[in-house]
Amino acid sequence: MPRCGLGATALRPASAARRTRVCLRQRLAATDRGRTPGVSERTIKVCVAGAAGYSGAELVAWLLRHPCVDLVGLYGSDRRAGGVQAERFDSLHPLHRGETDLRVEPASAASMLAKKPDAVFLATPHEASWELAPELLHAGVVVLDLSAAFRLREPALYASHYGGAHPHPELLAKAAYGLPERNADAIAHASLIACPGxxxxxxxxxxxxxxxxxxxxxxxxxxxxxxxxxxxxxxxxxxxxxxxxxxxxxxxxxxxxxxxxxxxxxxxxxxxxxxxxxxxxxxxxxxxxxxxxxxxxxxxxxxxxxxxxxxxxxxxxxxxxxxxxxxxxxxxxxxxxxxxxxxxxxxxxxxxxDNLVKGAAGQAVQAFNIRFGFDAALGLGAVAGAARSEGTSPAAARSRLVASERSS
CATH class of the missing domain: 3.30.360.10 (Dihydrodipicolinate Reductase; domain 2)
Known part of the structure; x- marks a missing residue:
């Protein structure tokens, strides 16, 4: 049986419906054993940089509801984060009060790599993405970048539209444009995914x-x-x-x-x-x-x-x-x-x-799902930012699992 944390190669042969059921089954088993559901070796370990901003906060909200994500670190858009000291995510974004006790820390590739993530989302300005992405990629981490840092294939366009020469033009040819409906095959095999504007x-x-x-x-x-x-x-x-x-x-x-x-x-x-x-x-x-x-x-x-x-x-x-x-x-x-x-x-x-969901965070999660072999819609069915509801409870997850088993 494939496990959520084994990566895209192990997961891809299974059907999308089966992969979703596997994740839900593992999440329910963790709940039954008294552990926090979704936090185990079977999940994909994820960090988010830019969590102090609107797109980053939206991204965190969706990832917290994703059944196969272990959110291990939150970071600001630069080394200063929101201030001199790390601040709780739900203090910066009161709409999400009580959903996580993670703090938004100053951003650096070294601090992210210390968390041993499988994937890092960069909801950062393009200058910060230029700095962070190469080191993360070198360490074997999958990078999903929500900025414009790697979207354009022609390096000269960065000089005319983004204020200077691209510092890593060699990465432009390696980046998969992260529009799932038009580029799913490339996304599934990419280490660097440039999420669309x-x-x-x-x-x-x-x-x-x-x-x-x-x-x-x-x-x-x-x-x-x-x-x-x-x-x-x-x-x-x-x-x-x-x-x-x-x-x-x-x-x-x-x-x-x-x-x-x-x-x-x-x-x-x-x-x-x-x-x-x-x-x-x-x-x-x-x-x-x-x-x-x-x-x-x-x-x-x-x-x-x-x-x-x-x-x-x-x-x-x-x-x-x-x-x-x-x-x-x-x-x-x-x-x-x-x-x-x-x-x-x-x-x-x-x-x-919605510019913050399909135009940013939701689309990035959709690309993440494709890259790691999950159903493209996994974790995107509920409305992020709403109060905790029946739809995100273990009981609701169990009902969805039973329904999916019956329909398969």
Missing amino acids: CYPTSVILPVAPLRRAGLLLPAAPVIVDSASGVSGAGRSASLKSLFCEVSYQPYGVLNHRHGPEMSQECGVEIVFTPHLMALDRGIVSTIHPAMAPGVTLAKVRHCLETAYAHEPFVRLLPEGSWPSVAAVNRTNYCDIAVGSDPTGRHLVLCSAI
Whole structure:
């Protein structure tokens, strides 16, 4: 019987359903023996850097509910963490009070490696990821990076969009772009996973299948207007994120850092305009593609239905329905809709995600699951940040295990 802690090679031959049942069975057995469930040699040992920020906190919340994760260390985005001394995670993020007694420590590769992790999530600025990732990779740790440090394949783009030359260009070719729905095979074998940006996730998922199917006009750019909640700007204090200052306004017009990432992964030029909206979280993207001659709304819907028929977190909405941030709030879903004008000549795609979940933490956990041979949806069914509920209790886990055994 495969064990959760044996790594991807041992786990991959088993079916996804069986792997999930194995994890739940081990977790329940630990509970029955009076031990803390999920903390054993059979789990994947994980550290999180950047736990003081919004994306890092969201990531910790999901990992605490993951049945096959042993969360062994939390760190800040740099060597200073949140202050001179380590501070409890639930003091920095009161929403998660009582969920863990771990402290957010100053970040260094040495302190993380002392915990002997199997994987480290870096929810850090790209400069910190550049510093931490090489040493972790050299030690054989799987790195899942939520920053832009390793997303772009062309080193020159970092000089023009991220303020300087990339310090480790040799790692760019080794990094797997961590969009599970489009790159699962590469993720499953990667040591370095570059998790996508929030805006790019909301654009690549609707656009990439159309480009691959030859439905887009090759020489024409795709026009994208996106709006994001203010959590996308990070937790650091700034004038534009103050309550009295938040409005609805464009920013980064024609030079936003996520533009090259979208163009790279979609295989077509993206003209991107982001907007800041007065919400705490969520992204809505409105996409205006130039379609190849003869392409109809029905063909576009069929393309998207085929692309995501077996993907648990992409939902193609019924014709006439449009996405909203409320419908994806605190979930790992991406909702997509497509429509056309009465003439059929102009098509519009819309998508919605939670920028902190599908646009960051949830997607990273999804990639982690694929890398370590678990079902891609494992640990992502509950709403992170909610109070402890029946859905995360051992009794609920037992019920899910019994149900999965009956259905197999």
